[in-house]
Amino acid sequence: MTAEVTSQPDENRVWTLEELEDTLLPGHASNKSGRDIIFAWLARYQEAKASGQEAINGTVGSLLEDNGELAVNPIVSSTLRQQADLEMSAYAPLPGLPHFRALVQELALGDGLAEIQSQGIHTEAIITPGGTGSLYMSARNLLEPGEALLLRDYHWGPYNTIANECGVTTATWPLTGKDSQIDEGALRSILSQLLIDQNRILSWLNDPAHNPTGMTLNAESRMQVLSIFADTAANNPNKGVTLFLDGAYAAYSREHHGWGDTIRDFTRECIWPGNLLVCYGFSASKSHTLYGQRCGALVMLHPNRSFIDRLVEVMLHTGRGTWSGAARLPQATLHSIHSDVDKFVDWLHERDRLQQMLDKRRELFNSRCAKEGVPLLPSHDGYFAFLPHTNPEPIAQAAAARGLYVVPLRGGIRIGLCSIPTADADKAAGILAEAWRISG
Numbered sequence: 393m394t395a396e397v398t399s400q401p402d403e404n405r406v407w408t409l410e411e412l413e414d415t416l417l418p419g420h421a422s423n424k425s426g427r428d429i430i431f432a433w434l435a436r437y438q439e440a441k442a443s444g445q446e447a448i449n450g451t452v453g454s455l456l457e458d459n460g461e462l463a464v465n466p467i468v469s470s471t472l473r474q475q476a477d478l479e480m481s482a483y484a485p486l487p488g489l490p491h492f493r494a495l496v497q498e499l500a501l502g503d504g505l506a507e508i509q510s511q512g513i514h515t516e517a518i519i520t521p522g523g524t525g526s527l528y529m530s531a532r533n534l535l536e537p538g539e540a541l542l543l544r545d546y547h548w549g550p551y552n553t554i555a556n557e558c559g560v561t562t563a564t565w566p567l568t569g570k571d572s573q574i575d576e577g578a579l580r581s582i583l584s585q586l587l588i589d590q591n592r593i594l595s596w597l598n599d600p601a602h603n604p605t606g607m608t609l610n611a612e613s614r615m616q617v618l619s620i621f622a623d624t625a626a627n628n629p630n631k632g633v634t635l636f637l638d639g640a641y642a643a644y645s646r647e648h649h650g651w652g653d654t655i656r657d658f659t660r661e662c663i664w665p666g667n668l669l670v671c672y673g674f675s676a677s678k679s680h681t682l683y684g685q686r687c688g689a690l691v692m693l694h695p696n697r698s699f700i701d702r703l704v705e706v707m708l709h710t711g712r713g714t715w716s717g718a719a720r721l722p723q724a725t726l727h728s729i730h731s732d733v734d735k736f737v738d739w740l741h742e743r744d745r746l747q748q749m750l751d752k753r754r755e756l757f758n759s760r761c762a763k764e765g766v767p768l769l770p771s772h773d774g775y776f777a778f779l780p781h782t783n784p785e786p787i788a789q790a791a792a793a794r795g796l797y798v799v800p801l802r803g804g805i806r807i808g809l810c811s812i813p814t815a816d817a818d819k820a821a822g823i824l825a826e827a828w829r830i831s832g
């Protein structure tokens with residue numbers, strides 16, 4: 393039996409994009425837009441380079457060698473290639489390979505982990521597709537739709553996209569205080585304000601080596617932040633408070649496990665309120681130069697074992713309903729590297745070399761900016777530096793006209809030190825200074 397055809401499509405009709413959108417996309421989807429500004433400025437750099445101009449690439453968020461090639465930690469790629477067929481083909485258990493789940497907690501929190509656990513804090517980790525997956529899981533489950541996620545004033549742009557996909561709004565607290573790393577008054581006040589309007593707090597804090605500034609909190613500031621969140625929880629026993637530490641760039645900061653140390657010190661000295669949850673988003677994208685393998689983890693810390701188990705169940709439900717499982721191959725690779733002394737030492741040496749390369753670029757860039765009076769935000773570690781400005785586009789245009797390609801974001805210019813060759817770091821700062829003077 394054939395279906396009855398009631399009308400024929402008009403073969404001459406030319407659909408406009410607007411008509412197609414109106415017809416095929418529901419409102420919540422057609423509100424989405426996403427021309428990625430970073431890729432647009434990278435394309436401009438590539439065009440300039442292809443047309444034979446001298447051009448410096450400060451656009452991308454991947455670490456490039458001084459010759460412009462992607463930095464790849466060789467022991468990681470060779471170990472990946474040596475994995476058994478099973479590791480390449482089989483599904484991983486949904487929470488991740490058990491040995492990876494144990495390892496990733498150490499990678500995230502370092503030597504502090506054992507003492508944190510011995511102080512009665514239970515920890516668990518589940519594999520996620522990149523650090524992004526862990527952020528998504530938290531936004532999906534630790535807030536009610538429509539509630540506000542707390543961010544710092546300057547943050548990685550996709551934070552807004554993830555919040556949007558999870559149906560939550562955003563609120564912000566200042567990046568720094570006037571003369572201190574933390575504006576304690578502003579943070580306490582936004583936390584109190586949020587708890588008048590909603591039943592839970594979820595705050596994402598990208599530290600150390602913050603994207604887009606390169607700022608890193610020192611030990612005192614870390615403890616100050618954790619104590620403020622713990623106080624907020626203690627003073628609001630009917631509300632839930634989650635501090636999510638996004639450690640995407642921790643491998644390239646001076647204190648790789650600073651947060652592990654701070655949490656350990658906190659558990660030694662302070663009482664952990666039951667309504668306080670701490671999460672850590674691990675990413676192997678930068679630390680193991682495995683950007684495309686999509687390997688990350690959500691690490692959760694709480695004094696109640698049963699609650700941690702329940703959280704695992706809840707988060708895995710989100711994973712199952714969104715991306716199903718995460719890739720097995722990078723989990724097996726990381727475990728092979730970190731359970732073999734020779735491989736581990738190779739990984740560490742290369743990681744340190746890459747970190748030193750970044751440090752050198754930053755030193756050259758920061759000191760020239762200081763000499764030229766360019767008011768960069770505090771910048772200590774990692775991939776980026778940031779020049780705040782209310783109208784960044786003309787500065788980026790003027791820099792591009794002089795051969796430096798950087799990214800104008802809301803609130804300023806992001807400079808990817810990770811992609812600027814060391815030999816060009818001083819020159820790049822000189823160009824930025826000139827562009828800032830004439831357009832600022």
Ligand SMILES: Cc1ncc(COP(=O)(O)O)c(C=O)c1O
Binds near residue numbers: 453521523548603
């Ligand atoms: C601040 C920040 N958090 C998290 C991530 C997550 O990266 P991935 O999902 O590749 O692990 C990135 C990547 O650029 C980032 O910049």
